[in-house]
Amino acid sequence: MHSRTVFFVSDGTGITAETFGNAILAQFEMKPRHVRLPFIDTVDKAHQAVRQINHTGEVEGKKPIVFTTLVNMEVLKVIQDGCKGMLLDMFGTFVHPLEQELGIKSHHRVGRFSDVSRSKEYTDRIEAINFSLAHDDGQSNRDLAGADVILVGVSRSGKTPTSLYLAMQCGLKAANYPLIPEDFERRQLPPALVPFRSKIFGLTISPDRLAEIRAERRPNSRYASLENCRMEVSEAEAMMRRAGIRWLSTTTKSIEEIATTILQEIRPERLVY
Amino acid sequence: MHSRTVFFVSDGTGITAETFGNAILAQFEMKPRHVRLPFIDTVDKAHQAVRQINHTGEVEGKKPIVFTTLVNMEVLKVIQDGCKGMLLDMFGTFVHPLEQELGIKSHHRVGRFSDVSRSKEYTDRIEAINFSLAHDDGQSNRDLAGADVILVGVSRSGKTPTSLYLAMQCGLKAANYPLIPEDFERRQLPPALVPFRSKIFGLTISPDRLAEIRAERRPNSRYASLENCRMEVSEAEAMMRRAGIRWLSTTTKSIEEIATTILQEIRPERLVY
Incomplete structure (x- = not known):
């Protein structure tokens, strides 16, 4: 049972408010109820939010x-004046000192995601997601030269979620390729990957945990x-060691x-901005 | 050319610092260089960070x-004492007033992602990603009853990235299903979806933008x-209207x-916590 409610109020999606608020709340032993109030972008909606709070x-x-x-x-003023909760104004707190230091005024534009949908950065991100999907689990060897990173590892070592995360959140074209018994017998990386060794990154996992995860599926x-x-983990680690591939558990x-x-290790050049 | 550098210093991944910092910086017309310094979890690393800054x-x-x-x-003290940059301490600023209000001390535990990898929430999220991948683009009708939401729309209306985002960031099992010419001829939703109408959500898009996106691929x-x-957009919108499906552009x-x-509309029950 929760004992207190935490609200995240934003004129945009509320994702920033909730990400940050959760990180702060993780410092306390409590299980509050979370309510996100997104798109509070008019005075009317602000009054509604105040009533609910x-x-x-x-x-x-x-x-x-x-x-x-x-x-x-x-909108903020309506909340400040009417809300009887404990108000933590995450933007105001930092924007004012920054205006001083930078010597420029903030423009109070709503939402870091607004108008992004036609930006180059955004379309690159969508393209990265499509690339990572098309190159999931060694589905395609085509255009591996275009990958920013190629993850390798045994089945269920975490390659797929990591690839999709790198694509979605970092705009990285992340392919992934399974290491399978045939590779171990040949004692060599999958031949399609050999030309791209410098962008390969390995994932490994403890055999106990791997057995648990696999048992849920089969x-x-x-x-x-x-x-x-x-056997698979030991073969995969030996292969990565021989091939001089960076890896983590x-x-x-x-x-x-x-x-x-992975980002720290591979430092993709096009992400240095 | 950038004129100033912004650092994001964290004892964890730095994702919270960067997400929040970016949202603040988006309020200013400037293009600073970004440097994330993650895993700064020892006094030695803190001294190194100070030197770099x-x-x-x-x-x-x-x-x-x-x-x-x-x-x-x-670690924080090393940065506070040595760093000549403008320090914005995002946690300290809010944690102290919260300790007062809540009447409990924060436990200074590092990183909201630490030790999560075996939590129920985390394994649910991985399972949601696997579900969404298996149910991308109508690949499978199996277990649609287990979906939290089923997105429908014409090809390239944004279903796949949205499904994967919902899975990865919200732990939602999000299937997606294309609306294709056969459906328009039959003037009915794909038959596999009919039993699940209450969890269908439609995506539409302006024909001009759709033509642009498709032209990049073909x-x-x-x-x-x-x-x-x-034609496709108009047929899809007519179908969604007839079927009483909620949709957005x-x-x-x-x-x-x-x-x-979508989350606001479908309010999946299991996410109310």
């Missing part, structure tokens, strides 16, 4: 926590057996941590 | 802007011709805005 506070008998990233000053199979997982890492580590 | 400031002749989400107080094709795009919207709108 104050009503919640009355029902719960506790001040709601209200994170806002409101940019429109008129219980009691040879594929999921601990013995087979041990995904066992206790989230997609975000894996992706950040 | 101060060196950059000397070379550029301008104070670097430094967003931090450092949780480790020892220039001079009938598929990409404005005439054909007009993706023409000028980003994936984030589309996903947020």
